[in-house]
Amino acid sequence: MNSQFKKVMIFSSLIFITANFHHPVNPTYFTMLDLPSHVFGTSFAVMVFASFLTSPLWGSWGDNKSRKMTLVYSTILYGTSQLLYGMANNIWQILIMRGIAGLFTGGFMVGLMAMVVDVSTEEKRGERIATYSALMSVSMAVGFLTGGALGYLPIRYVFFIQGAVMILIGIGIYIFMDESNKPLRKGSKPQFIWNILGDKEKREAVFTPWILSFLGITFFAFIAYSSNNNAFNYYLRDELNFEPIVNGIWKATTGIIGLVAxxxxxxxxxxxxxxxxxxxxxxxLALMAATMIYLKDSTYPFMLWSLLYFTFHTILFPLLQNFAVEDSHHGAGFMSGIFNAIKALGEMSGAIIAGFAYGLGSKVPFLLSAAALLIALILGLIQLMPRNKDKRLARESKNI
Structure with a gap:
């Protein structure tokens, strides 16, 4: 593991730990402000919609300008937005600050993923993405656990601490990290996203039938994950009456299992x-687990199938990332940005579904999560058909 990759991993872990401080305390925050139940979904949806809009731009900017400064700007500005989020008093302030935060989350999500590609050879890329995803999983879990523990403080303090730490991380990146943008060092910069999307020939070269199927799979897989995850967090508080620390311990457990997996x-x-x-x-496998989550009402089976579902998703995520950057001819940031935008769009849709479906019944979001996974699986199987048809025609030609 070279020094550049080590630095990427260190700062990735710090970012994902800190970015997850607020998740286990959000339900308590919303309850404290006496907000409607749908806000846990709609606030997250606003954030990821903003990330959907800006992720391709962050990626393209990192390809053409500076990967390092993408991380510096996005982490510092995200930290600032969290400081302001901790001062919110009503639903509109919550939604506005979630949207502002979303403008910058795409920056570090896309920047880190592209950096892993920058510092990896083609032979090592798959394994390093798996390592990065494993570290992301356990870091998010540690962040949940830390946020759950911080939940014993006055709730607003959690957001103030999170914002201050994220700003310090941004300063640390500026001081200690090196620029990883290889095209920038060579002087041959990729084109910006609008130049690629505006050219029919280039657009068709990028968005092949497989890539379109893959993006569809990503979209529905993250609808499923977001619907399940958002409903799960609220379900623990609303139906099972668990304290924030329980959510934190749970996420830490799933993170450790995800790391090992x-x-x-x-x-x-x-x-x-x-x-x-x-x-x-x-x-x-994820579809099976999601279906069982919906079917099981008892606490222990519900938690067990949830554990299996989150584990399968944790293994699935780096595979999707690997497909996204397997051809980085147009820039690792460009493809990372497109992937993160589709992922964010799925997360937004899943959060909206969870927020409003929860009002119909606390288990309805889990049913819709299973339905989204079924569509993703169908898309994956449809993509097999042209290959199977080609193989059949090849066998028939040999028999003639």
């Missing part, structure tokens, strides 16, 4: 299997 199962998948086949298998 990514460093073992995922590395084995990358090295030993055909990735598209593995993708379909994981979608099928």
């Amino acid at each position: 990514n460093l073992t199962i995922n590395v084995w998948i990358v090295r030993k299997t055909e990735l598209k086949t593995s993708l379909r298998v994981l979608l099928g």
Whole structure:
């Protein structure tokens, strides 16, 4: 592991730990402000919609300008937005500050993913993305656990602490990290996103049938994850009456399991299997777990199937990331940005679904999550059809 990759991993862990401080205390914050139940979904949806709009721009800016400064600006501005979020007093202030935060989350999400590609050879890229995803998973879990523990402080303090720490991380990136943008060092910059999207030939070269299927799978997989995750967080508080620390411990547990799974199962998948086949298998397993979450009402079976579902998603995520950057001819930031935009659009849709469907019944978001995974699996299986048809025609031609 070279020094550049180590630095990326260190700052990635710090960012994802800090960015998750607020999640376990949000339900308590919303309850304290006497907000309607849908706000846990709609506020998240506003944030990820803003991320959807800006992620391709952050990616393209990082390709053409500076990957390092993408991280510096996005982390400092996100931290500032969280300071202001902690001062909110009504639903409109909550939604506005979530939207402002979303403008900058795409910056560090896209920038970090592109940096992993920058500092990796093609042979090592799959394994390093798996390592990055594993670290992201456990860091998010540590962030949830830390946020849950901080929840014993006055709730607003959690957001103030989060904002201040994120600003310090941005300053640390500026001081200690190196520029990883290879095209920038070589002097040959990729084109901006609007130049690619505006040229029919280039657009068709990028958005092949497989890429379009892959983006559809990503979209529905993250509808499922966001609907499940947002409803799960609120369900623990609303139906099971768990304290924020329980949510934090739970996320820490899933993070540790995800870490082990990514460093073992995922590395084995990358090295030993055909990735598209593995993708379909994981979608099928996630669908099974999501369906059982909906069907099980007792606390222990519900929690067990939730654990399995989040584990399958944790393994699925780096596979999707790997597909996104397998061809970085147009810039790692460009493809990372497109992937993160579609991911954010799915998360936004899932959050809206969870927020409003929860009002129809506390288990309805989990049913809709399973339905979204079924669509993702169908898209993955449809993508097999042209290949199977080609194989059949080849066999028939040999028999003639």
